[in-house]
Amino acid sequence: MVLIAMLWGFTTKMAAQESPRYVILITIDGLRAEMIDDPLMPSPFLKMMSREGLRIGRVIGVPPAGTYPSHTTLVTGEVPARHRVFYNRPFLWNKDTARISYWYADSIAVPTIWQRAHEAEMKTASLFWPTSTGSPYIDYNVPEFWSLDYSCDQMEYIKPFCTPIGILDELEQNACGKLDTITYQAGSLQRDGRTAAMANYLMNHYQPRLMTIHLITTDYSQHDYGTQSQRLLQDMASADHAVGTIMENLRLTHRLDSTVVIVCGDHGFCDYSQTLSPNVWLTRAGLLSEQPGGEWKACFYGGGNTSFLYLRKGNDKKTLRRIRRMIDELPTSERSLFRVVEKQELTEKGADPAVALALEPIVGVAVTNNWTGEVVQQQKGGTHGFLSGQDATTLIAYGCGITPGHQDTIRQTDIAPWILKMLGIY
Secondary structure (H helix, E strand, C coil): CCCHHHHHHHHHHHHHHHCCCCCEEEEECCCCCCHHHCCCCCCCCHHHHHCCCCCEEEEEECCCHHHHHHHHHHHHHCHHHCCCCCCCCCCCCCCCCCCCCCCCCHHHHCHHHHHHHHCCCCEEEECCCCEEEECCCCCCEEECCCCCCCCCCHHHHHHHCCCCCHHHHHHHHHCCCCCCCCCCCCCCHHHHHHHHHHHEEEHHCCCCEEEEECCCCCHHHHHCCCCCCCHHHHHHHHHHHHHHHHHHHHHHHCCHHHHHEECCCCCCCEEEEECCCCCCHHHHHHCCCCCCCCCCCCCEEECCCEEEEEEEECHHHHHHHHHHHHCCCCCHHHCCCCCECCHHHHHHHCCCCCCCCCEEECCCEEEECCCCCCCEEEEEEEEEECCCCCCCCEEEEEEEECCCEEEEEEHHHHHHHHHHCCCCCC
């Protein structure tokens, strides 16, 4: 609470009439400080907002720093142990969860800023925010949601899950054009710009007091190519242009003086050149079936770039001791690639209480959920989900009542209470 008070005092310092009427929270998936500060990064709008607004250099995430748990923390101010969205995809007891996510808002076990604003009789809106499907507290909602049948028209599929019914048709007709696998594919350069067009339409026609927006393209390029690729430069330019489009609309509609725009990431990224698959140890020891859904006593689950150990019987101390011995006896080529995270640290940081221990790899190594194959493989890309903060993100706040300046570090849990205070909700 002391940190929240310091942040609020530092950023507002304003009379009551200068309090913002509107708050827009925009996430750029995988945003790192370098994507704003590096002069070679095509992010002119974010650079301007950073110079003229409030810049938080480092935002420490939650365990693990992943899209769904982090986005849920951003709208609740709570760690996963409290809000109960632990990963992008739930751990389902050794079953294959590759096509399932925490889509539904009723997965969240604590109040959200949408709920608090709605109860204060403020209109709310959200575009493609994780774990927002079916929220009764979002008046205009196009959630992040998709069909398990990847061959279907995904945008048509989600229309019944948007609120109010018909809102996505209205946005297609009046704001962004027809959305399909060509014009709105995940990872497409067109996507962020069309999301910004939808946001501007909602602001201009419905004036939500609180809007949350998820821009996703930069996540895809960093996973596939790492943090230094040509494709990331293109995606960064796309995300920056989307933010600039929203800012320009606020200026043209004379709302810039009554709005705070917060741009932050859900997590950062680190490059890797090797992968580690700890479940292979368990299958070789007969503790885990080689195929999902079979017999098992223990299973590692990679939530982001930390591997969390689950025991089929939570108090199975014998199996846990056996796994600890296995880890202690690993060859140096494998044991040097990670540290063991004990229960106490996991509890302090707010991880899933059901986890027995976790493995956090060194930077340069990514974990997988593979059951078979080699434990260590050579592979390149980008990853996130560390417990120690190597993949911290960053934040900019710009607009009504924001005093320009810089603060080194906050926690992701500080942001939701700060937004509520901006809106006068206590």
